[in-house]
Amino acid sequence: MTLKTKTDGFGHRHERLMRRAYSGMLIGAILWCGAIIAAPLLAGMKEPFASAGSGLYAFFGPVCHQFDTHSFHLAGAKFGVCIRCFSIYASFTLGLMAYPFVRHMQRFPMRDGAMVMIAMAPMAIDVLLSMAGLHSSTTVSRVITGSVFGLTAAIVLTPIGIEGIYQVFMQSTHTSHQR
Numbered sequence: 001m002t003l004k005t006k007t008d009g010f011g012h013r014h015e016r017l018m019r020r021a022y023s024g025m026l027i028g029a030i031l032w033c034g035a036i037i038a039a040p041l042l043a044g045m046k047e048p049f050a051s052a053g054s055g056l057y058a059f060f061g062p063v064c065h066q067f068d069t070h071s072f073h074l075a076g077a078k079f080g081v082c083i084r085c086f087s088i089y090a091s092f093t094l095g096l097m098a099y100p101f102v103r104h105m106q107r108f109p110m111r112d113g114a115m116v117m118i119a120m121a122p123m124a125i126d127v128l129l130s131m132a133g134l135h136s137s138t139t140v141s142r143v144i145t146g147s148v149f150g151l152t153a154a155i156v157l158t159p160i161g162i163e164g165i166y167q168v169f170m171q172s173t174h175t176s177h178q179r
Contacts, residue, residue, distance in 0.1 A: 021169070035060075036060065039079060040076070044077055070083055084143075084145065086146070088147070091147040091149075094150075095154020096154050115152055123148070126142070
């Protein structure tokens with residue numbers, strides 16, 4: 001026997017649009033991380049691939065300092081972003097991948113902004129102490145602090161992003177049907 005749930009007439013369409021919004025976010029995050037890893041691989045190849053690698057480094061330049069000593073390396077060249085940035089993006093992507101399995105869990109009892117600030121604190125402390133000469137940031141500290149922030153960002157931003165994409169799509173669909 002199959003149980004049928006009541007819907008408002010848009011239930012199946014709503015669910016399908018939410019899945020598409022989630023899929024779009026996940027594909028975007030995977031492509032972002034893939035481009036970070038592709039930069040050193042392409043840069044080490046012959047033209048036109050080397051130019052594409054240089055283009056990726058230029059693309060990521062505005063979001064990361066790209067210091068060679070603070071970066072993972074592949075094929076003898078640094079990633080498109082530093083270790084901390086890559087840890088943020090990779091853990092955000094992993095958090096997105098885990099979202100379908102944990103989305104029904106009860107939300108944390110604190111506000112989203114507070115969660116982000118708490119997750120950002122270890123990263124800020126690591127950077128500030130290093131700048132003050134009181135502590136040297138290490139690969140491990142960069143990976144841990146970046147990953148904590150990236151995972152927290154995924155927890156907070158995934159439902160907000162899905163809802164935002166859904167609302168934009170619904171608004172554009174509603175507007176086009178009125179014409």
